[in-house]
Amino acid sequence: MLCRVADSLFWMARYIERAENTVRLVDVTLQTLLESEHSPDEDQYKNWSPILASLGDQALFESLYEDKSSSNITDFLIFSRENPSSVLQCISAARENARMIRDQISSEMWEVINRTYLWLKKQDPQKVCVEADYEFFQHIKEFSQLFQGLVDTTFPHQIGFEFVKIGANLERADKTCRILDAKRYMLQDSPAKDDALDNAQWAAILRGCSAHEAYRRVYVADIEGDTVRDFLLRSRDFPRSVLYCLTRTQLALHAISKCPTTHFSNEAERRLGQLIAKLNYANPNDLNGKEAHKLIESIENDLGEIAVQINERYMFSEIVDPAEDLEQAQA
Amino acid sequence: MQIKYDTESFFDEMFDEKGQPRPHYKSFVDRFGELTESEFNRKREAVNLSFLQQGITFTVYGNQESTERIFPFDMVPRIIPDSEWKQMARGLEQRIQALNLFLKDVYHDQKIVKDGVVPAEILNSSKHYRKEIVGLDVPRDIYIHICGTDLIRDDSGQYLVLEDNGRCPSGVSYMIENRQAMKRAFPRFFPKAGVRSVLDYPEKLLTALQYIAPQGKASPTVAVLTPGVYNSAYFEHCFLARQMGVEIVEGRDLVVESDDCVYMRTTEGLKQVDVLYRRIDDDFIDPEVFRKDSLLGVPGLVRAYKKGNIGLANALGTGVADDKVMYCFVPDMIKYYLGEDAILPNVETWLPYRKEDLEYTLENADKLVIKAANEAGGYGMLIGPHATKKEIEEFKAKVKAAPREFIAQTPISLSRHPTYCDEGFGGRHIDLRPYIICGEKTQIIPGGLTRVALKKGSLVVNSSQGGGSKDTWVLYSDE
Numbered sequence: 083m084l085c086r087v088a089d090s091l092f093w094m095a096r097y098i099e100r101a102e103n104t105v106r107l108v109d110v111t112l113q114t115l116l117e118s119e120h121s122p123d124e125d126q127y128k129n130w131s132p133i134l135a136s137l138g139d140q141a142l143f144e145s146l147y148e149d150k151s152s153s154n155i156t157d158f159l160i161f162s163r164e165n166p167s168s169v170l171q172c173i174s175a176a177r178e179n180a181r182m183i184r185d186q187i188s189s190e191m192w193e194v195i196n197r198t199y200l201w202l203k204k205q206d207p208q209k210v211c212v213e214a215d216y217e218f219f220q221h222i223k224e225f226s227q228l229f230q231g232l233v234d235t236t237f238p239h240q241i242g243f244e245f246v247k248i249g250a251n252l253e254r255a256d257k258t259c260r261i262l263d264a265k266r267y268m269l270q271d272s273p274a275k276d277d278a279l280d281n282a283q284w285a286a287i288l289r290g291c292s293a294h295e296a297y298r299r300v301y302v303a304d305i306e307g308d309t310v311r312d313f314l315l316r317s318r319d320f321p322r323s324v325l326y327c328l329t330r331t332q333l334a335l336h337a338i339s340k341c342p343t344t345h346f347s348n349e350a351e352r353r354l355g356q357l358i359a360k361l362n363y364a365n366p367n368d369l370n371g372k373e374a375h376k377l378i379e380s381i382e383n384d385l386g387e388i389a390v391q392i393n394e395r396y397m398f399s400e401i402v403d404p405a406e407d408l409e410q411a412q413a
Numbered sequence: 414m415q416i417k418y419d420t421e422s423f424f425d426e427m428f429d430e431k432g433q434p435r436p437h438y439k440s441f442v443d444r445f446g447e448l449t450e451s452e453f454n455r456k457r458e459a460v461n462l463s464f465l466q467q468g469i470t471f472t473v474y475g476n477q478e479s480t481e482r483i484f485p486f487d488m489v490p491r492i493i494p495d496s497e498w499k500q501m502a503r504g505l506e507q508r509i510q511a512l513n514l515f516l517k518d519v520y521h522d523q524k525i526v527k528d529g530v531v532p533a534e535i536l537n538s539s540k541h542y543r544k545e546i547v548g549l550d551v552p553r554d555i556y557i558h559i560c561g562t563d564l565i566r567d568d569s570g571q572y573l574v575l576e577d578n579g580r581c582p583s584g585v586s587y588m589i590e591n592r593q594a595m596k597r598a599f600p601r602f603f604p605k606a607g608v609r610s611v612l613d614y615p616e617k618l619l620t621a622l623q624y625i626a627p628q629g630k631a632s633p634t635v636a637v638l639t640p641g642v643y644n645s646a647y648f649e650h651c652f653l654a655r656q657m658g659v660e661i662v663e664g665r666d667l668v669v670e671s672d673d674c675v676y677m678r679t680t681e682g683l684k685q686v687d688v689l690y691r692r693i694d695d696d697f698i699d700p701e702v703f704r705k706d707s708l709l710g711v712p713g714l715v716r717a718y719k720k721g722n723i724g725l726a727n728a729l730g731t732g733v734a735d736d737k738v739m740y741c742f743v744p745d746m747i748k749y750y751l752g753e754d755a756i757l758p759n760v761e762t763w764l765p766y767r768k769e770d771l772e773y774t775l776e777n778a779d780k781l782v783i784k785a786a787n788e789a790g791g792y793g794m795l796i797g798p799h800a801t802k803k804e805i806e807e808f809k810a811k812v813k814a815a816p817r818e819f820i821a822q823t824p825i826s827l828s829r830h831p832t833y834c835d836e837g838f839g840g841r842h843i844d845l846r847p848y849i850i851c852g853e854k855t856q857i858i859p860g861g862l863t864r865v866a867l868k869k870g871s872l873v874v875n876s877s878q879g880g881g882s883k884d885t886w887v888l889y890s891d892e
Contacts, residue, residue, distance in 0.1 A: 086663065241680065
């Protein structure tokens, strides 16, 4: 397979996954706001800023919009052309990548991306942002799920398929980390610990990862920070947990290199194996309470390094993730 | 639905002078009559939507954002009867043979110049003559493997050659997609006697490409070389690669190693490429030899080509035959190389590099079509009868300054064809681009791309200037 094709498959999958995750986060936050007390815009921003902060987008948002209303944040995350990780930009980028390799992917895959792009461009941002348009969010989520289904059912399960899986799973692991990290930025209204609020925030995080129902099947008791964290980081069977995504990535990498998973044949495989071991054999103390965000941060860094190594081994091209570029520019 | 309008003084493809459908259109007109307007509109919208969703589009570069448009498709097919087609195909075959012999000659002994048939000054001043390949033997002596000759018909219905397009003719994907769309929308309209298929074009193309593999390699690796996703014909490049089952590559995917062979970068390492169907012009194909600023090409490609390690289709240097001044000499080439008279005549043309033609051109500029000799896509052209005094004067100045770079032609009132427009059916001017593949044998694809000028009265059929297209049916019989 051409290196450029591997690169485009990886990014096509990654951008679609990113769009889906952003939509889910926006949807969950808007739903949460509906149930909270009727509050002025200033208070609403408190609900949004942890998400913006964990995505690394806060500074950019504040530089683009004066009014920090929910509808402006929604516009920023969904439609903004200035925000390289907005849903519109992600779908455009996924489509550009798909267009470059449309001879390689199935026509079903191409057409669902193209159709969604054309549909998205016709949407009225005002309506979506002000009315918290449920159908709109649902449409994007279903698009991503349809796309993944089409990858499974219309795309030969060969090397290209594995690059799609790597793109999607690395992005998913990264987003799960970031959503978990958002808790750190969530403010407590009163200095005294408010268990009800704390639980509500953890519940929102679970929903942000589509994990609420799956979590409930395992933990019947109250929703608590340590168990939520353990579930989202280390569940072996929940498909959005970090460990699950990493294991799937490992399978894909070794399917490409044909090296057994007991060894490694390149730096990406070595780093990934190490990270999986780190999660598997983590000290419970590292997973709990204040230490946890250090672990999460180190996972995020490792994920970035693994993507760089995959690129160097298989794609030989400059890795350009507009979102990361921007973060660096602002740092 | 009834198709009815005033054919005026033009040659109408569907109706004769009495307003009756010509024999080869009769069965179509009968069946079309049974269709209601709402059925027709529904099918039309379905076809347009399917083109858009499949991304069968070309890119228009505009002020801010480049936009993708579908190439407007008209649902009334252009129909060509068998005997007319056979005559045309003979003419095209004769022409391509002469052009390939001419190209071999000008890059070797230049006998045609020595014998005084083509003036040396014209050859030497031809912009696209590539000195770099003089003396080089190209595989199987074929230069133009894929040709898209533009034909028009005058007011008597005579077919004339407008230009040859021996570099990278585009549009063949529309020929195939248009046919697919018609088969889906109007299965009942296809005549019982049958329409010749164009759908095997990709296989024929692949066979012709494999034919030029270095040293006759048995199962050569073929790839389509594209300028990339931002090229307006990118859809077509992908389409052809997918249909042939070969890789589509950009310049940055390829590398010429120290062994002067061409390789593509794959996830498993370098893999050798034997034949490139290149859709990049000579100028951009190798920055080591041609334009240094080209980011699209492959450094070293010409080196590999000269060593005989890579087949290129079309060959380098075919642009010299696309020079519109050289076009005037094609009937002479046919006579010179084949000893035959041209079956398909050229449009009457004046060459201002000759003193007497320059005088005629300047005196009659308001009655002539004047074209730049090395432009394409309907650019760099003056249509005298439709131009303002000022435009004519400006153009005359350009011609005077560089007479070699222009030709002048009598305006041809192109034939018209019923076309669905805003006000219902009307006659619109059309041309025809049949595709020719030269491999082990020469094959004229029975059909082609009929382009139609959608604007009333317009003679410009190019997609960049408001043209559309039609499916082109070549029948197995004459009715």
